[in-house]
Amino acid sequence: MILIGFMGCGKTTIAHELGLQLNKKTIDLDDVIPKIAGQPIPEIFAAEGEAAFREYEFQALQSILKENAIIATGGGVVTYEKxxxxxxxxxxxxxxxxxAPFxxxxxxxxxxDNRPLGNQDIEKVRGLYNSRLDKYSALADREISTSKTVADTAAEIINYIDDGNFKA
Structure with missing residues (x-):
């Protein structure tokens, strides 16, 4: 399964919880990107810019999609057309x-400091959030609120899968 959503929504945390409960491997795209790029994410942004980062992110996504794992993407993965x-x-x-609420x-x-696009004025970040909402919704099989506990959020995802909507 793939988890998408804005920065801070809990993709990494929920992926980890799902991995424990379902006994499945978890992959955080933000851990794969530095391996492909040969440098940490903040350095990619500083040295090469966001466009280069998004291409590395695409390469990372492409390389792990075939794995039977729970994948936590980055918040901006939906902004890169590829x-x-x-x-x-x-x-x-x-x-x-x-x-979750903005x-x-x-x-x-x-x-x-690990979120180069998150360390901006609140209105700039709100603009990013609003610009991505439609894309998140268009890709999602299901929207899940992370306003509740990690365990409750993971349970909602597992229940959705258990109801026969998808294989875990």
Whole structure:
């Protein structure tokens, strides 16, 4: 399964919880990108810019899609046309859009040095969030709120799968 959503929505945390409960491997795209690029994410942004980062992100996504794993993507994966198209083509892997109220998301990402696009003025970050909402929704098989506990959020995803909507 693939988890998408804005920065701070809990993709990594929920992926880890799902991995424990389902006894499945988890892959965080943000861990794969530096291996492909040969440098940490903040350095990619500083040295090469966002466009280069998005291409590395696409390469990382492409390289791990065949793995039987729970994949946590980056918040902006939907903004790069090649990545968006790749995710849109998926028919046998469920895509979950993890979401929470914007103010919750912003408070979670504020002052996190590993989020180059999150360390901006609140209105700039709100603009990013709003510009991505339709894309998250268009790709998602199901939107899941992360306003509740990690365990409850994971349970909702597992229940959706258990109801026969997709294989885990």
């Amino acid at each position: 990545s968006y198209a790749l995710l849109k083509e998926l028919t046998d892997i469920p895509v979950f859009f993890l979401n 103010d919750d998301l912003y408070s979670r990402i504020q002052k996190d």
